[in-house]
Amino acid sequence: MQSSGVGNCVNMLSLMRACRFPLVTFITMRGEWEEFNPWQVPMGSIVEPVMKLCDAAVLRATKPEDVAPLAERAVQQAFGEERVVAVLLSQELIGKKVWVK
């Protein structure tokens, strides 16, 4: 999901914690790197603390070569510890959104 979607998931994440469901989520970040749309900043800037408050482990990839090892670690941790692991894919990694119009 995108960072803004995290805000819509907060109560639903109680399912994972109450039932100890493993969950790996990849979050593409907005609002943190050359962001054109200021409406992406409020949620984008609080994704990490919000996910941590929801008892998720948070990993962050900023370079392409980080992604595969972090993904592997996230799966192992999520299933090994029966918890939520969020892998944040930095806006720096994804690249600037191109606004053509």
Added chain:
Amino acid sequence: MTGTLERRAAMAALMQGRGDDLLVVPGLGSTTYDLAAAGDNDRNFYLWGAMGGAAMIGLGLALAQPAKRVAVITGDGEMLMGMGALATIGIQQPDNLAIVVFDNGMYGETGGQQSHTGAGVDMGAVARGCGFKVCLEVSDEAGLADLAGRLKHGGLLFARVAIRPDEPPRVLPEKDGAILKRRFRVALGLTA
């Protein structure tokens, strides 16, 4: 729009003669109590929270367990909160999933405030628009008996059960989510 069916009797009618291949996900609140009152079963995944998630949990189960029949039995308030799930189910078209809404037109758990269905929203029409080809209006015993049969055999369906707005004494099942998950998995023959 308000119905006359009594919710506990309606749930008991739907669960009558239930086989081991039926997995049931009730929504938080009254439908969880109704299902517990109809008889505890390891294949019940009682929800005590995650409001708005029942239908999507049911979809996930239906896709993961195609040989089983999955029934989500939730309230109108819970279904309204996760109405987008109907669109996702509509495009997935799992043939082993039933979404049943006990509709009393109000939020019973928080004091009886009117819900959107109580104000006229037609949830069956929403489901039909999302691609549910079978949408049932259940308002009497004959309808319940028909729905009970379809829960055992039928394909994808949506059913609105018109219940009357009353609140019978609570029947509280296990509420530890990890225990509910593990006993459900063991009943399916999976590792705990």
